[in-house]
Amino acid sequence: MLLTLSLLLSCQLIGEVAARSLGLPIPGPVLGLVLLATALRVAPSLADSLRPTVTVILAHLSLMFVPAGVGVIGNLGILSEDWLALLVVLVSSTVLAMVVAVGTFLGVRRLTETRST
Incomplete structure (x- = not known):
C-alpha cells in the first residue's frame, strides 16, 4: 500500500x-496523471500491483468531497452575494461543455465513417 501511495503522490x-x-498552463495533477498513464502503458504489470490499493481508494472516493463541501459552507457569504453570477457561469459552462462534447463526437464519427468506407 505504501508503494502505491508513494507512486501516486510522486x-x-x-x-x-x-x-x-x-x-505551463496545465495543472500539475493533470501532468502527474499523464505521467502515471505513461508508466502504466510502458509497464502493464504495474497496474496489477496498484489495483488492490487503488480499488480501496476508489471505494472511499466520496470522502474526497468533504473538504469541498466544507469550503462551500465556509464561503456562504460570497455565495450569497454573487449567486446570480455563479449561476450564470455554471449553467453557461455546462452548456458549452455539452456542445463541445457533441461537436467532438460528431467530428470523430465523421472521421471514422470516412475511413471505414
Missing part, C-alpha cells in the same frame, strides 16, 4: 513541479 509531485517550474 507522479502528482513531479507534475506539480514541472507545471510550476516550466510555467
Whole structure:
C-alpha cells in the first residue's frame, strides 16, 4: 500500500513541479496523471500491483468531497452575494461543455465513417 501511495503522490509531485517550474498552463495533477498513464502503458504489470490499493481508494472516493463541501459552507457569504453570477457561469459552462462534447463526437464519427468506407 505504501508503494502505491508513494507512486501516486510522486507522479502528482513531479507534475506539480514541472507545471510550476516550466510555467505551463496545465495543472500539475493533470501532468502527474499523464505521467502515471505513461508508466502504466510502458509497464502493464504495474497496474496489477496498484489495483488492490487503488480499488480501496476508489471505494472511499466520496470522502474526497468533504473538504469541498466544507469550503462551500465556509464561503456562504460570497455565495450569497454573487449567486446570480455563479449561476450564470455554471449553467453557461455546462452548456458549452455539452456542445463541445457533441461537436467532438460528431467530428470523430465523421472521421471514422470516412475511413471505414
